[in-house]
Amino acid sequence: MKKILITGAAGFLGSHLCDRFIKEGFHVIAMDNLITGDIKNIEHLFKLEQFEYYHHDVTKFVHVPGKLDYILHFASPASPIDYLKIPIQTLKVGALGTHNLLGLAKEKGSCILIASTSEIYGDPLVHPQTEEYYGNVNTIGPRGVYDEAKRFQESITMAYHRFHGVDTRIVRIFNTYGPRMRLNDGRVIPAFMGQALRGEDLTVFGDGSQTRSFCYVDDEIEGIFRLLMSDYTLPVNIGNPHEITIRDFAEEIIKLTGTNQKVIYKPLPKDDPMQRQPDISKAKELLGWEPKVGRAEGMKKTFDYFKTLSKDDLKKTEHRDFSKRNTR
Numbered sequence: 001m002k003k004i005l006i007t008g009a010a011g012f013l014g015s016h017l018c019d020r021f022i023k024e025g026f027h028v029i030a031m032d033n034l035i036t037g038d039i040k041n042i043e044h045l046f047k048l049e050q051f052e053y054y055h056h057d058v059t060k061f062v063h064v065p066g067k068l069d070y071i072l073h074f075a076s077p078a079s080p081i082d083y084l085k086i087p088i089q090t091l092k093v094g095a096l097g098t099h100n101l102l103g104l105a106k107e108k109g110s111c112i113l114i115a116s117t118s119e120i121y122g123d124p125l126v127h128p129q130t131e132e133y134y135g136n137v138n139t140i141g142p143r144g145v146y147d148e149a150k151r152f153q154e155s156i157t158m159a160y161h162r163f164h165g166v167d168t169r170i171v172r173i174f175n176t177y178g179p180r181m182r183l184n185d186g187r188v189i190p191a192f193m194g195q196a197l198r199g200e201d202l203t204v205f206g207d208g209s210q211t212r213s214f215c216y217v218d219d220e221i222e223g224i225f226r227l228l229m230s231d232y233t234l235p236v237n238i239g240n241p242h243e244i245t246i247r248d249f250a251e252e253i254i255k256l257t258g259t260n261q262k263v264i265y266k267p268l269p270k271d272d273p274m275q276r277q278p279d280i281s282k283a284k285e286l287l288g289w290e291p292k293v294g295r296a297e298g299m300k301k302t303f304d305y306f307k308t309l310s311k312d313d314l315k316k317t318e319h320r321d322f323s324k325r326n327t328r
């Protein structure tokens with residue numbers, strides 16, 4: 001049985017990866033320190049013999065006994081609200097955490113896949129973003145702690161690959177959504193859905209002309225799985241190229257949720273990228289991958305998930321209001 005270590009296992013993507021690799025017949029070692037993850041996302045796996053959970057912070061030395069075939073490094077805060085609250089941890093998990101996991105991969109001869117992000121393109125001046133684009137990042141802005149940690153992560157991964165011969169993969173993940181997103185992470189989809197469920201107006205930041213391209217989680221996981229199983233060591237974009245403005249997206253959510261709230265406008269957070277759309281030619285060609293789930297279907301499944309949350313969970317939602325700081 002192949003053994004895989006998944007860091008950030010109790011998070012949104014990490015927990016879906018645990019499910020997928022269990023389904024594929026792997027022995028899964030799940031690791032998380034639960035700073036932003038939620039144990040509820042993986043509780044259903046605890047009864048399985050081929051599943052183990054280690055409560056551990058990967059910025060400290062990581063030990064896993066025995067052989068280890070694969071490592072997926074998905075531990076990281078991943079939303080602007082988290083970077084503001086825990087900036088140092090965000091930097092450390094991308095930098096020190098990645099260093100520890102690459103060391104583990106080298107020691108065990110494991111193949112390691114690193115979760116990178118469209119954030120490494122910053123506020124992009126090239127559209128859509130191809131893997132060859134170097135990006136436009138403000139190193140000292142509020143998102144810099146995440147963006148630069150992820151850029152360092154890519155560099156150190158390539159250095160371990162080139163210098164030590166470690167078998168590495170780098171996935172650049174674009175905005176992904178689906179069940180198990182954290183309702184209070186401040187991201188636009190949980191924010192809008194939470195607002196719809198509580199009967200509040202939907203808060204669009206700026207004039208809403210900024211764009212995003214949203215990928216349903218099942219598609220994202222399939223792309224990551226295929227990349228891991230390939231032998232391609234340079235970064236690959238995995239995301240859905242179907243682009244929409246945030247203003248139009250808010251209207252879509254109002255229609256989907258059948259609510260009659262209005263859209264209200266709040267200041268645009270500093271360094272909020274104006275446009276984002278992956279060029280997925282590489283993934284199509286190398287992995288035969290492209291997204292299959294359209295926004296209408298994916299959003300419906302996601303809304304169905306949010307509807308199952310309790311009234312108390314819904315109340316706990318935090319809002320990002322940048323009107324007092326970090327606005328431009």
Ligand code: UDP
Nearest residue numbers: 175186187188189191203204205210246272
């Ligand atoms: N956004 C918004 N209202 C909200 C939360 C987010 O208009 O309540 C906007 C945000 O400014 C950004 C877009 O939605 O332009 C996507 O934000 P998210 O945090 O989900 O992802 P990211 O900016 O990292 O792509």
